[in-house]
Amino acid sequence: MSTLTAQRTTAAPAAPGRSPKRRAPKRRLRGEAKLHPVVWVFVFAVMGFSLIPFYWLVNTSLKQGVSLSKGELFPSQPTFENYLAVFQNPEFLLALRNSVIIAVVTTTVALVFASFAAYALARLKMRRKAMILTLILSVTTFPAIAIAAPMFSIWREIGLYDTLLGLIIPKLTFALPLAIYTLTSFFKEIPRELEESAYMDGATPFTAFRKVILPLAVPGLATTAILVFISVWNEFLLAVTLTTSPEARPVPVAIAFFSGTSEFDQPLGTISAASVIITVPLVILVLVCQKRIVSGMTAGAVKG
Amino acid sequence: MAIKSLSPGRGVNSRGVNGRDAAERRAAIRMTAPSLVLMALVAAVPIGYALWLSLHQYSVRTAGLSRFVGLENYITALSGPHWWAAFGQTFLFAGLSVSLELVLGTAMALLLNLAFKGRALLRTVVLLPYAVVTVVSAITWETMFAPNLGLVTNVLTTLGLPGGDVVWLGEHGYAMAVIVLADVWKTTPFAALIILAGLQVISAETYEAAELDGASKWQAFAHITLPLLRPAIVLAAIFRTMDALRVFDLPFVLTRGANGTESMSMLAYTQLRENRLVGEGSALSILTFLTVMAVSVVYIRFAGGNIREVAKEEQ
Numbered sequence: 001m002s003t004l005t006a007q008r009t010t011a012a013p014a015a016p017g018r019s020p021k022r023r024a025p026k027r028r029l030r031g032e033a034k035l036h037p038v039v040w041v042f043v044f045a046v047m048g049f050s051l052i053p054f055y056w057l058v059n060t061s062l063k064q065g066v067s068l069s070k071g072e073l074f075p076s077q078p079t080f081e082n083y084l085a086v087f088q089n090p091e092f093l094l095a096l097r098n099s100v101i102i103a104v105v106t107t108t109v110a111l112v113f114a115s116f117a118a119y120a121l122a123r124l125k126m127r128r129k130a131m132i133l134t135l136i137l138s139v140t141t142f143p144a145i146a147i148a149a150p151m152f153s154i155w156r157e158i159g160l161y162d163t164l165l166g167l168i169i170p171k172l173t174f175a176l177p178l179a180i181y182t183l184t185s186f187f188k189e190i191p192r193e194l195e196e197s198a199y200m201d202g203a204t205p206f207t208a209f210r211k212v213i214l215p216l217a218v219p220g221l222a223t224t225a226i227l228v229f230i231s232v233w234n235e236f237l238l239a240v241t242l243t244t245s246p247e248a249r250p251v252p253v254a255i256a257f258f259s260g261t262s263e264f265d266q267p268l269g270t271i272s273a274a275s276v277i278i279t280v281p282l283v284i285l286v287l288v289c290q291k292r293i294v295s296g297m298t299a300g301a302v303k304g
Numbered sequence: 305m306a307i308k309s310l311s312p313g314r315g316v317n318s319r320g321v322n323g324r325d326a327a328e329r330r331a332a333i334r335m336t337a338p339s340l341v342l343m344a345l346v347a348a349v350p351i352g353y354a355l356w357l358s359l360h361q362y363s364v365r366t367a368g369l370s371r372f373v374g375l376e377n378y379i380t381a382l383s384g385p386h387w388w389a390a391f392g393q394t395f396l397f398a399g400l401s402v403s404l405e406l407v408l409g410t411a412m413a414l415l416l417n418l419a420f421k422g423r424a425l426l427r428t429v430v431l432l433p434y435a436v437v438t439v440v441s442a443i444t445w446e447t448m449f450a451p452n453l454g455l456v457t458n459v460l461t462t463l464g465l466p467g468g469d470v471v472w473l474g475e476h477g478y479a480m481a482v483i484v485l486a487d488v489w490k491t492t493p494f495a496a497l498i499i500l501a502g503l504q505v506i507s508a509e510t511y512e513a514a515e516l517d518g519a520s521k522w523q524a525f526a527h528i529t530l531p532l533l534r535p536a537i538v539l540a541a542i543f544r545t546m547d548a549l550r551v552f553d554l555p556f557v558l559t560r561g562a563n564g565t566e567s568m569s570m571l572a573y574t575q576l577r578e579n580r581l582v583g584e585g586s587a588l589s590i591l592t593f594l595t596v597m598a599v600s601v602v603y604i605r606f607a608g609g610n611i612r613e614v615a616k617e618e619q
Contacts, residue, residue: 035420043426046412050429053444053489056455060447071453117339124332125325132336139347141546141600145569146593147347149576149586150354173346176339199324205331234437236553237569241577252439256557268447275440282435290428297494298501 057279061272068269082273091246092274095254098164102250103232106168107225110175111183115221118183119209123195133184139177147173148241155242162248170238175228182227185299186220187213223296226289230282251278351593358586370583377587387588390571391595393564397480398548401487405544406537408488409495414529416496417503434493442557445486449473476564483554483565491547495540502536503529542603549596568592 035043060068062078086092120126121133151170152161160166190213198208214221236252243249249257255278258271286293358377360370381387416427433441448456449472461468472478506529514524552569559565561574572592576585 035418039415039418042411043415043422046415047426047429049489050433052455053448054432056448057440057444059455060453063453069452071450071455071458073455073458113339113342116335120332120335124335125328126332126336127329132340136343138597138600139343141596142347142351143550143569143589143592143596145550145552145572145589146354147350149572149589150350150357152576153357153582153586154350154353169346170350172342173350176343176346180339205328205335209335230435236437236439236556237550237573240556241573252437252553255443256439256553268443268450268453271443272447275443279436279440282437283432286431286435287428290431293431293434294427294497297497 057272058276060268061276064269082269083277085270086274086277091249092251092254092258094246095249095251096278098248099233099250099252101164102167102171103229105164106171106175106232107228109168110172110179110228111221111225114176114179114183114224115214115217116209118180118187119213120205121180122184122187123192123213124205133181136177136180140174140181142173144174144235144237145241148238151238152241161242162244164248166242167239167248167250170242171232171235174235175232178231179224179228182224182296182299183217183220186217186224189220190216219292223289223292223299226285226293227296230285233282351590354586354589354593357582358590360583362582373583377583378591381584381587381591386566386571387568387591389564390566390568393480394549394551394567394569397484397487397551397567398545400480401484401491401548402541402544404484404488405492405495406499406541408492409499409540410533410537412492412496413499413503416500430496431493433490436490438490438553439557441486441490442483442554445482445489446473446558449482473559474563479559479563479565483551483558486554486558487548487551491544495544498540498543499533499536502533502539506532542600545603546596546600549599550592568595 059073059075061082062075062080063072064079064081067076121129126132147170151166155161155163155166160169194212194216195208198212203211233250234252236256239250239253240256243253246254255271255274258267258274359372359374361373361376362370412430416423416430436444448454451457451469451471454472457468457470457472459468460466467478470478472482510528510532511524514528519527550569551567552573555561555565555567555570556573561567561570566574568588569592572585572588575581575588579585
């Protein structure tokens with residue numbers, strides 16, 4: 001298909017001599033290959049599909065009253081009332097606090113545990129390594145309800161129901177294997193020579209890990225932290241099952257139970273404003289860390 | 305891979321191969337043990353307890369009062385209409401959304417693999433929905449389809465097309481369509497990136513050879529790109545299916561499970577939390593768990609050749 005066009009242009013400069021040293025296929029020409037008009041239509045369709053819902057969410061959040069219920073394409077009287085209402089809502093602020101605490105603590109704990117395990121799985125000789133990796137990967141596919149249901153009963157008996165700690169613990173069930181899996185593929189990419197020389201100097205695996213691998217793995221650790229953070233922040237089922245009061249509810253649950261500013265108002269305006277507020281930081285995160293996120297999402301998925 | 309190319313270096317160690325090996329294996333166990341113990345505590349123990357709960361019946365009036373009833377909760381769940389309805393709806397949702405995500409994801413990946421001005425922008429734009437919390441994705445599509453204030457409903461009404469006066473979330477087929485759309489919007493980027501990674505390892509030489517043989521672009525796509533992309537597509541399919549079968553957030557926010565959109569996870573949640581049926585709720589969670597695990601086993605057994613290869617290489 002049109003992929004070919006791109007590849008031909010890439011290969012063109014190297015073609016005359018048929019030199020065996022061709023550019024890696026990954027790095028395509030940075031220039032502008034002429035796209036077929038039909039392909040442009042696809043490009044714009046994809047962009048529209050991705051962006052229009054965002055536009056509509058923001059649009060809805062800026063409207064109140066009649067202009068909201070008429071569904072104006074452009075808000076005739078844009079207002080920030082919805083946003084003010086959200087920020088004056090103590091439950092939403094509590095939920096933000098809860099989400100930050102839960103996501104930060106869960107991500108940190110998961111990364112500390114996972115970095116050791118991932119190093120062993122990526123580098124050290126070990127029995128039943130494939131089995132352990134499969135086991136870890138399979139935990140990421142567990143339906144959360146199978147954890148939430150029993151936790152609901154256990155936590156109510158021992159008093160952890162509706163607490164932040166009571167959410168952090170089950171969230172580790174999914175954060176930890178995700179962290180191990182992602183980190184393992186990052187650790188594998190670090191060249192082994194450096195550790196080898198550490199071993200020659202008599203280092204134990206622990207010191208090699210601490211002194212050689214960890215400093216080199218900072219980008220991988222950062223990427224993993226971002227991915228784990230997003231997934232913990234996003235998680236809903238455990239959060240909704242194991243909390244009942246605003247004191248422990250994280251943001252997604254708070255928004256799901258959001259009702260408008262007043263009973264006469266269409267609540268979607270306020271709910272949209274709250275949604276925009278919690279989406280902006282994540283969108284910025286994606287814009288800034290795009291490369292990292294992409295490399296983390298596809299790490300280990302396809303071998304290069 | 306890296307492991308093979310580096311093994312020759314091992315013999316050079318001064319302490320000898322065997323001593324180093326044993327030390328390595330001991331260190332490996334000590335490094336993985338904390339994670340494995342923690343995972344056993346937060347994953348295996350709860351699931352074991354859910355199994356135990358599902359075999360008992362609980363008094364609604366007196367807390368903590370229970371009696372062993374064997375498989376009765378499972379029989380109740382499996383013989384009633386709710387489980388099978390939820391089962392069917394979950395698979396319908398997964399089938400629709402994952403197929404759409406794979407087709408759209410492949411198209412997006414092909415676009416992102418082109419060298420053109422604006423590719424970086426396209427990649428950023430495509431990635432944005434992935435950053436959205438699922439609950440927000442549901443709310444976004446609720447605003448799109450809401451009666452009167454929704455964009456889609458307004459556009460349909462203005463154009464005089466059918467569907468403008470439909471309460472989308474109030475009817476089964478329409479509600480399912482919105483739920484599928486919300487999922488496709490948020491998660492297609494994930495499928496696209498996995499498939500793009502697969503696309504980028506197909507070498508230009510392969511295409512040049514095909515071109516020399518006089519293959520058309522379409523032939524090259526059908527006979528080279530697609531077969532070579534198969535492992536990446538299968539991988540995206542596995543990840544996406546496992547996720548789709550656990551669907552909960554979208555129907556929870558969009559319909560609360562009304563109009564026949566209740567998923568397996570939602571049904572278990574409702575029985576457990578809303579109806580306080582600990583025994584039946586636990587049995588339903590175990591059934592959901594077994595269903596998802598069965599699908600993953602089937603996937604890996606019949607479609608996951610590449611996963612098995614990866615696993616082999618790990619050994």
